[in-house]
Amino acid sequence: MIFFDIGQSGQSLAFSDGVLKHFNRHRQTRFWQKEAGGLLFARFELPVINIDVATGPRRGDRRSRYSYWPDERAEQREIDDMFSRGLHFVGCWHTHPEDVASPSHIDRRNIADCVRRSYHALNGFIMVVVGRNPIPVGICVSVCDKSSVYELASSRKAASIGSSFTSTSRRSADLGRSSADFGMPDSGQTS
C-alpha cells in the first residue's frame, strides 16, 4: 500500500496492493506494449480515501504505443456496477512509455473536461499516470479540478493545495452559474 497526502487537507489517498499490482502488470517496459488504462474506485474512510479497485484495459479500448482512448460505454457500466458495491468512481489511470510519467497536454485537457461534466462528491478527480520505472518512482499521481492539475508527493511532503478534497456542498454549486447567482446550490436548477 502506498499513501499520497492531499495537500494541506489532512486527507490522503491509499492505493491498495491489488491496485499497485494491476498498474505494475501494465507498465510499458517492453517495446511492443501499448498504453493501457481504466478507472479508479474508492471507499471513503476519511481522512483516508482507499483506492481499492482499478479497472481496464477492456476489449473496446483503442490503444497504441502512444495513445489510449477508453471504451466509454464500458466505463459507464463499471461506474454503475461498482457503485452498487459501495465503490465510488474517483478518477482514472493509464500508462505512458516514459520512465517517469507525467500527464501530457491531452491528458490535462481530457481530465479537466471529465471533471467539468461530472457530478461528484469530490472537488476533483484523481489521475494516475504509470511510467516504465518501478512503482512508486515511475508513477505520477495528481488531483485535478476544473482548471488545474496538482501533482501529489508519495511521502509526507504536501503538495500545494489549499482546499479539502472532499466537499460537503454539491458540485452543482460551482457549475453552470452565470449571471443568475442566487447563492442557493440546491435550488433545483437544471441546464
Ligand SMILES: [Zn+2]
Ligand atoms: Zn497520457
